Amino acid sequence: MSRPEELQGFSASSGYGRLVRPFTLTGGRTQPVRNVFSLITLITAVEVSDGPDNRSLQPEHHRILRLCPRPIAVAEIAAHLDIPVSVTTIMLSDLLDAGRISARPPIQAYSGQSHKGQSYNGPEIALLQKVRDGLARL
């Protein structure tokens, strides 16, 4: 599994050991490779049939994979793992690079002006109508 020095942040103190752990978990990176991981990007584990190479994966990566047999949002993964969203997204980048997850970022098709003239970058109208109809059925 992981080398001992990679684990040193885990036992850190109260809370999350924030100062140490992000660094050790992510090999010193503080930014994800891609910016596809918004709070509500849906993550799904990819089935790998022929014995995958797990050597580069840490225990936390495996915990993530166990959380997402079905699509689950980045924020939910972070909450279940009890680690900050920013750290979670870096680990998700590793898994994406390794082909172990797929990520579906939210659609942000509508980019227009709101009533006060500022730009509004929300979902497209067809999606909004589906949200409305879904809420009305609740």
Place this chain on the structure above:
Amino acid sequence: MHASDTAPDAVKILISGGFGVGKTTMVSSISEIAPLRTEETLTEASAGVDDLTGVEKKATTTVALDFGRITLTPDLVLYLFGTPGQQRFWFMWNDLAQGALGGVVMVDTRRLESSFAAIDFFEQRGIPFVVGANSFDGRQFYSAEQIRSALSLGPGIHVTIFDARDRSSCRDILLTLVEHVIATITASA
């Protein structure tokens, strides 16, 4: 990567307002899961430069947000994010604001000012919002019109009196928000 073809669409609505105004209560009332809590580390580029080192100081702060989920259809999931009451951090919430469908700003009419910053947040970012006045004493002593005028809201902003503990009341205010967003986009198209 085939799984992304079958993953649902996800949208989010922000539930905000001042400290103790009922945000978590609303998320709990309507979420299909017990509200979850996560933390995000935010880095604020400080205005000041350290005199001794000449290096710009950066303040790092950790904010908690709680959220819930509503599966609207098998291929559409709505997430509700209760944004932190500490107003001084809101301007750092870029990821939270990005792509949000809109927001519900909750107000407590006994202390309206505690929700001013939340209203500013949505106005400044151009994110559509509705205002929900929670009725803490079981009844509301002010009319929606009085609340609108006390908050200096334009006539286009919906003000609804509701109860965050009641699921259908929460559903109705979300519906009001989504209808408002659709109407706004349709009108500007």
